[in-house]
Amino acid sequence: MGRVTRYGAVVLWLALAACSSSTSAKTEAGEAAVRRFFQALPSGDCAVLGPLLVSGQGLPSCEDTVKDLHEHDLRLVDVVEAKVDGRDPDAVLVRARVSQGGRERREPFVFRVERQAEGWRLRL
Numbered sequence: 001m002g003r004v005t006r007y008g009a010v011v012l013w014l015a016l017a018a019c020s021s022s023t024s025a026k027t028e029a030g031e032a033a034v035r036r037f038f039q040a041l042p043s044g045d046c047a048v049l050g051p052l053l054v055s056g057q058g059l060p061s062c063e064d065t066v067k068d069l070h071e072h073d074l075r076l077v078d079v080v081e082a083k084v085d086g087r088d089p090d091a092v093l094v095r096a097r098v099s100q101g102g103r104e105r106r107e108p109f110v111f112r113v114e115r116q117a118e119g120w121r122l123r124l
Contacts, residue, residue: 030092038076
């Protein structure tokens with residue numbers, strides 16, 4: 001292998017490693033955001049939960065979201081998988097097993113977590 005080819009291979013390997021590291025950090029952040037939200041959900045405290053949710057015009061308030069989730073008794077069982085959304089590099093799709101009304105849903109639920117200036121937030 002020539003010197004230029006070896007150099008090119010090293011650069012490619014470093015670029016792939018950096019990309020993989022960035023992807024890994026994003027998926028870990030997405031998973032953590034989902035876990036934090038569901039750990040705090042039983043309290044119903046929007047002072048804690050509000051900063052974990054994407055908010056804005058056209059989206060339900062934290063209070064409405066919490067009320068709805070409590071009415072449906074939605075709980076996190078476990079995270080199955082997280083991956084960067086192919087359409088948006090600042091969003092992670094988190095597949096998770098959830099229970100509803102005390103019974104685990106057959107199919108995983110997909111949560112979207114978005115990176116915003118304040119950190120990673122769950123869009124419900």
